[in-house]
Amino acid sequence: MTGAVPRVGVVTFPGSLDDGDALRAIEQMGGHAVSLWHGERDLRAVDAVILPGGFSYGDYLRCGAIARFAPVMEPVMAFAERGGPVLGICNGFQVLCEAELLPGAMIRNRSLRFVCRDVWLRVETAQSCITDGLTPGETIEIPIKHGEGQWIATPEQLADVERDMLVVFRYASRTGIVDEAQNPNGAVNNVAGIRNAAGNVVGLMPHPEHAVDPDVGPTGGQPLFASLLHMAMAGVTG
């Protein structure tokens, strides 16, 4: 990172839907947005990578299962291993789980219904590339829109995730109460987003890129992008 404006790449897979909003959110928050293509093994010297929401490869087989083997994922995984900030949103979260950069997996919502609404998230840790500067316990409002967002894990994985405090967000009430009534998809322990041990890789089901512009809804995504841009300034380059 040499200039004052961090370069944040957004990968477009066949079937990505939210790459445009992610690029726009980066620019609105003061970053330089860079389009990345699934078929190229080139991260174009970005300082952070976003895997956006959508239905990559039609979600055939399992969500994210085929995208995980796209050519671009080779440098993304190497970048993540070097400590570069990598954020997976919704389908991008599913890709990160399939790539085993994050633990667990997503199955169909408990209700079997596609859920599309604003939710409140309780911040669980500031040790992640999108919650730097936030305070554990505070709540933010961000929309969700998914049919297969029920995060689950093996009992061993879940124990590790909770012990190592890898949960970044839980579905909660506006005042931060975490209970079943606030759980939109049946995710175990109300998990909405998790990180890796180093905190540079984060996946979440809610969509911060849809919550940046005050003209179109809640603005809970702003501090997350501010954190990502801040971490991109300090981190490694892809």
Place this chain on the structure above:
Amino acid sequence: MKTFTFEVLVTLKDGLSDPQGKAVESALPSLGWTNVHHVRVGKHIKLDVDAEDETTALEQVRGMAVRLLSNPVIEDYQVLEVSPK
């Protein structure tokens, strides 16, 4: 080189909640089948593999099942049938 046909069955692990299975299970009684339990919905993947022999082909299909066709975190797989063409 021969062609072998395989069927791979992928199901959610026992003990994991299967929302699709539950939906099917709750629909069956309305059609008169009130004696059905433990409905699980899975995926059936059929494929032809060219290989020298059955053992080699089977080994490859198992590799595919682990690496791509199933997710070991949530799913089990079974290679169901082998038949030379």
